[in-house]
Amino acid sequence: MRRSRCVLMSVLLMIADGLIVKGPSGPLVAPLGSSVVLSCSVDELLSVKDLEVEWRRTDSETLVHLYQDGESRTAAQQQDYQDRAHFFTDQIQHGNFSLRLDDLRAEDEGQYKCKVYIQQESGETVVQIKVNAERLLVSGSDQHISSSVGEDVTLSCSVDSHIPPGDFEEVSWKKTDEDIQVLLYQNNEAHSSNERYRDRVKLFPAEIHKGNFSLRLKSIRTEDKGVYMCKVFAGGLSANATVELERLAPGSIIKAAALLNQPHALHNAEA
Known part of the structure; x- marks a missing residue:
């Protein structure tokens, strides 16, 4: 009987001495291309001496x-994770061994084990990643847009997604350098509450079902110059694109046109 008690006490001591490593309460769901944080921590880290932390795929x-x-031993990482998986090194001394995984890929889906060794103790937790295959891509103009005062201009914004048009929850156009909301599309309606842009901005309703949320800005003013952001919320995802509007003086436009026509004029004179 006494021997049984001794065995039971030894088991209890082993459990008590084990390192309790905490992870997330459930799977992590994130879209392709995003960053995700795999939680792994202990309540209190008394010493970093002989500390070792391993993150491995369980499969x-x-x-x-x-x-x-x-x-961090970056050279030891498997090549697919180099420059994508990072510790929060300034948090390790506080017992936080979480891992940030950037540019999430379809093949990243699965289970990851965080195993912590501190001197004679060890513990582990398992984190599961589920990749949301839906990806929301928003694109604008690759080049700066130039216009003259009084002209109309179109600021491009298009969505590349498999999300149905009815799932577009909100699209906002903002002038980011002044933090002004230019236009808001919500509940299938577009409106502008800012006095400067009221009656001067509109979307193209016939193009919305194609994911085209380009903005038509009428009668350009000097103060319209700046950076505009188109931000799209759809299907629980969000993404944005920016367009920069540069204003050119009318004289510059005329001069450019004159230079373009000059060779033709010289050719006629020679003729």
Whole structure:
């Protein structure tokens, strides 16, 4: 009987001495291309001496990242995770061994094990990543838009997504350098509450079902010059694109046109 008690006490001591490592309460769901944080921590880290933290895939034992001898061992990472998986190194001394994984890919879906060794103790937690295959891509103009005072201009914004048009929850156009909301599309209606842009901005209703949320800005003014952001919310995802509007003086436009016509004029004179 006494021997049984001794065995039971030994088991209890082993459990008590084990390192309790905490992770998230459930799977992490994130869209392709995003960043996700895989939680892994202990309540209190008394010493970083002999500390070692391993992040591995549970399906293949692939080494995602390693912290050892007081530093991140990036050279030990499997190549697919180099420059994508990072520790929060300034938080490790506080017992936070979480990993940030950038540019999420479809093949990143699966389970990851965080195993912590501190001197003679060890503990682990498992984190599951589920990749949301829906990806929201918003694109604007690749070049700066130039216009003259009094002209109309179109600021491009298009959405590349498999999300149905009815799932577009909100689209906002903002002038970011002044933090002004130019136009808001919500509940299938577009309106502008800012006095400067009221009656001067509109979307193209016939194009919305195609994911085209380009903005038509009428009668350009000097103060319209700046950076505009088109931000789209749809299907629980969000993405944005920016367009820069540059104003050219009317004289510059005329001069450019004159220079373009000059060779033709010289040719006629020679003729």
